[in-house]
Amino acid sequence: MQESYDPAAVERAAQEHWDGSGTFAAREIPNRPKYYCLSMFPYPSGRLHMGHVRNYTIGDVLARFMRMQGRNVLQPMGWDAFGLPAENAAMQNGVPPARWTRENIAYMKRQLRSLGLGIDWRRELATCDPEYYRWNQWLFLRMLEAGIAYRRTGIVNWDPVDQTVLANEQVIDGRGWRTGALIEKREIPMYYLNITRYAQELLESLETLSGWPERVRLMQANWIGRSEGTEISFAYAGDLERQMGGPGALKVFTTRADTLFGATFMAIAAEHPIATAVAAGDPRIAKFVADCGRGSVMEADLAVQEKQGLRTGLHVLHPFTGRPIEVWVANYVLMGYGEGAVMGVPAHDERDFEFATRSGIPIETVVKSASGAYDTVVAPWQDAYGEHGITVNSGEFSGLGFQAAVDAIAAALEARGIGRKRVQFRLRDWGISRQRYWGCPIPLIHCASCGDVPVPDEQLPVLLPEDLVPDGSGNPLGRTSAFFACACPKCGGTARRETDTMDTFVDSSWYFLRYASFDNAQAMVDERARYWMPVDQYIGGIEHAILHLLYSRFWTKVMRDLGLPSVDEPFSNLLTQGMVLNHIYSRHPAEGRRQFFDPAQVTTSERDGTVRHTATLPGGEVVEVQYDGLGTMSKSRNNGVDPQRLVERFGADTVRLFVMFTAPPEQTLEWSDEGVLGASRFIRRLWTAVHEHVRAGAAAPLDVGALNEGQKAMRRIAHQTLAKVTDDIGRRRTFNTAIAAVMELLNALGRFDDGSPQGHAVRQEAFGIVITALSPIVPHVCHVLWQALGHDRALIDEPWPAADAAALVQEQIEISVQVNGKMRARVGIAAGADEATVRGIVLADERVQKFIGAASPRKVIYVPGKLVNVVV
């Protein structure tokens, strides 16, 4: 037994025990309640970062806790191994993405193992392994058969210099990140998954996800964006009819059919067929449409750009009044949503109001508030009235409330066959085609005579060649005939293989099912998935609140509907962990790019009230740097903290303790080097305290009936702590307060200097509680200290103890006393005292009397066992 704490030795011993006895190898055990604990698998970027450490520690704490609570736990790990960073690294270093990725996996796996996570490593998978991605391809073909996967065109960012499609991330201020060229939008053929078919179910079953944070459910609901509205067809006026070469109608979708009589313009997207037709004969419109075709496709960019529009001079007719309404081409109308056209009602829509005011379009009020407070005609200096109200100036539909007006107008439109009520979702179908190399090949073959032919199942997987090195211009698969040259499966003629690969969100949409069927070479998933699914606890970053989680929910449902062993919802409980932030320091040299500095290397000084930050350049020159606030740790900002160095210096337990203690899991965590020292100090103090206790000799059996007041009090604290930790970890997931409670218990044990045999027995029990309670968080040191306390069985195999209710009983309790809501006194009362007794004691108290004075109590509020408020 070591007298001084040696983290490396302790962690080696504990990990050797767990590995040697196969502690974390999970098996399906029919009659034990299972607990599938899953952390979002990492992208193998090269090194573990603090966000990973936080994520996997949270998962490990829960997995170990639930295991001790008697659950049959599965905690697997894998690698989200396809993606853009591998191609970027390949371009920089000339190394194929496959090699870079596999080397990173090997290194990061060693790092993960050093953290002492209770993972069943037999189930490890990497999405770049053909044994994994073959099932992406297989299921894609099933989706194609089921009509869930289909082909159509989509718009991408096009770099005209590199002749390549760019990811949104690679577009900076509308320019290509490598070429600096102005980005264009380009329409190309792509494959889509029909997630909108599932929109209603995805929305409805959010309500069943009671184990998900409310905010994530809200975000998903808003993302799916169900709105009930009316589709209205506006017939072409004569001028538009001539332009389009015949009669027709402009279709719009609106949630405000009640404002139909206030429509004073129509706005169509630049990509709308009418805009295209008009542009052919009008250079101004053509230029405007072309301008809209520049820049990135990102919605955030589109939303902040100034609302612009041009009048076409062409009209549609109001369905009830027959009045001509002018059609405008506008950059703020999205072709991808609804019909790509909207009716403009400036009086009752903020955006339309802004556009109309600037463009000199008339504003006509057709809704007034029910109270009549807002019933004048809107003038340009006023604002749009967007609330629901009573219709006015709306012909036969005047004087109706919102719903009545919508119903009546929709019915009248429907009777004439020019409109109907329908539901519109904001959610769009999922485009999965990527014009990139390092991803899962889409299993299709293009044949000049047969068209798009699916790759037959027996030819799967379509193997991705692993020796290519991308160069930034186009997809290298498209230049590799060994990959794309193939025979058509139907006619046998010369054909070309699809060179697009799948979105990496596909890979991560079902990996949790594969962990349960990890060694099955014959099927994507098998019956074992029914045992383990759904995931009982999923843990990952809040940044995945919408896309990854929504795609996974969709994919799981598709697998269910295709008859595979799957579930309705993949994740019963979700914990969204906050980001790990660190300070950012940078400077702009006179020439070249902005430089970022490692916060650990920045010196901060203060003189005359001015704070200065300085850093030393590689050449030795000391320069002033600016503080840019807190931000996520990233390589590009040079503010990452390497977990590996901390583990080597302090041990994994210290790092785990720090990340769990510093902030509750859902909150952002600000990095602090000093905090790590504090965590290390606490573990050493625990080590010393346990060894001092053990040196005092073996403890007598605890006789709870024979304890004196001091011993009872000590025992009460120990059991209160146990109850609190059990609740904090098991229910509240506030690991920080669990740790704080154990710290208090250890402090109390330090003050408890009872040398009697029963005192020693109380201490033995309390140290056992300290070590057990901390063991999910700092498992190595607790494993070893548990042995030091004289136990033979490994702590991880012990059941989680229940707090002794008898030990928690308190005879005397303290009541807080307020006078007029202000804290004035504390009084001790017997635990069972009734309200009258408590009132008597409180009102008789001289401190209370002082504040009441001559006044008589008007009201006395009593919160049993807690507080009395005397109102005078």
Next chain:
RNA sequence: GCCCGGAUGGCGAAAUUGGUAGACGCAAGGGACUUAAAAUCCCUCGGGGGCAACCCCUUGCCGGUUCGAUUCCGGCUCCGGGCACCA
């Protein structure tokens, strides 16, 4: 721009269902031990007033509900996450 969060001492935070604001820890200051340093241990530690008992103020800002608000409601400010090809 839209959707979703957050803001409490010098710092990270706690206060679980509307009921003692600042637990626990970090930093700082003082002391003990030591030849010395490190380590360790003890004390102080939101602001103001008072010899003291004790009193007043304080949870981003403004307003409201309540006997009582860090907690609920309305309106802001700033920071963070997401916005469909980063993962």
